[in-house]
Amino acid sequence: MEKKAEDLEEATIYNYRATLDRVRGKLGNIKLQELTGEDVEAWMLWALRCGRVRGPEAGQGLGVTSVDMSLARLKDVLNRVKSKRLVNVNVASELGIPRKARKAERKVKAEIIPWNVSEVHTFVQGMSGDRLYAPLLLSLMGLRPAEVVGLRWSDIDLTNDTLTVANTRTMMGNKTVIEKDTKSMAGERVLPLPIPVKDALKKFKALQAAEKMTLGTGYVDSGYMCVNAVGQVHTTGNSAPVRTSSWRSPRYVVCASTTPVRRASPTWPIMACRITSWHDGRGTPTSRQPSVGT
Structure with missing residues (x-):
C-alpha cells in the first residue's frame, strides 16, 4: 500500500484503505501465508449476505460494487506480497463476484427515472x-x-x-x-x-x-x-x-x-435530473435551453 501511495492522491489512498478495512475485519487474524482461496471466498459471500457493520443497515449485505472493490484491493495486496516472494500464489486471483449475485442486485435496484x-x-x-x-x-x-x-x-x-x-x-x-x-x-x-x-x-x-x-x-x-x-x-x-x-x-x-416534485432518487443527496435539455451532463450548452428561471 505504501508503494502504491506514491502515485495516488490522498483521498484515493483513504478510499483504498477503507475498502481493505472491510476485508481486515474478517480475515485480518489470518497470516498471509496461511490464507486460502476458501477463506477469501467465504469472506466475499459473507460480505454480500450481511457485511454491513455500521449504521441503520448493519447486518445487511454490502452492494456488489463495494465487495468487488474490496476484492480488487485484496488482489492488489496479494500480488505485491507475491512479487516480494512472501507468498507463492495469489489465492484470490481467480475469485470474482458470482453472476447470480450481480443479477440479483440488478433485479432489485429500482430504476431511477430522472426529472424532465x-x-x-x-x-x-x-x-x-x-x-x-x-x-x-x-x-x-x-x-x-x-x-x-x-x-x-x-x-x-x-x-x-x-x-x-x-x-x-x-x-x-x-x-x-x-x-x-x-x-x-x-x-x-x-x-x-x-x-x-x-x-x-x-x-x-x-x-x-x-x-x-x-x-x-x-x-x-x-x-x-x-x-x-x-x-x-x-x-x-x-x-x-x-x-x-x-x-x-x-x-x-x-x-x-x-411542491408536486417527484422524488427522483433513492437518496436525496443525489439529484437525478434530466439536464440534457438545458445542458449536457458536464455543462455543455445544448440547442434547447428552457427558461429555467421562469
Whole structure:
C-alpha cells in the first residue's frame, strides 16, 4: 500500500484503505501465508449476505460494487506480497463476484427515472427563495457537488457570463477536507452562465456583501461562492466541515413537501435530473435551453 501511495492522491489512498478495512475485519487474524482461496471466498459471500457493520443497515449485505472493490484491493495486496516472494500464489486471483449475485442486485435496484424539464422547473420555483438557490442551480448545470463548493468568486465572470470549473473540495473520513484541482483536463472547463443562473449568483454575491458589511471583521472573507452567513464554507456549530448532503438533502425533502416534485432518487443527496435539455451532463450548452428561471 505504501508503494502504491506514491502515485495516488490522498483521498484515493483513504478510499483504498477503507475498502481493505472491510476485508481486515474478517480475515485480518489470518497470516498471509496461511490464507486460502476458501477463506477469501467465504469472506466475499459473507460480505454480500450481511457485511454491513455500521449504521441503520448493519447486518445487511454490502452492494456488489463495494465487495468487488474490496476484492480488487485484496488482489492488489496479494500480488505485491507475491512479487516480494512472501507468498507463492495469489489465492484470490481467480475469485470474482458470482453472476447470480450481480443479477440479483440488478433485479432489485429500482430504476431511477430522472426529472424532465417540467419537473426541473418545479424544483427551481420551489427553491427560488432559498439562500442556496444559486448553488442548487449550478447543480442543475451538471456541476458535481465537490465542484460547486470548490467554486470561488474569482472563478465566476459575471461580466462575460462564464464560470471556470477548476477546483474541488471533498470530504475525507467525515472530518478532513481535501482541496485540489479537477480530476482531469476534461474536468477543467469554462461554462456559459444561463441568465437565471447569472441573476441568482449576482443576488447571492450581493447578499454576501451585505452580510460582510454587517459583521465587519467577524466575517470570514474566504473567497468561496458557497458560504454561510458568516462567510464560512459550510460547517457545523463548532466549525467542523460538513458534507454537502447535509444542506442539499433537506432542501430536496422540503421542496417535495411543498411542491408536486417527484422524488427522483433513492437518496436525496443525489439529484437525478434530466439536464440534457438545458445542458449536457458536464455543462455543455445544448440547442434547447428552457427558461429555467421562469
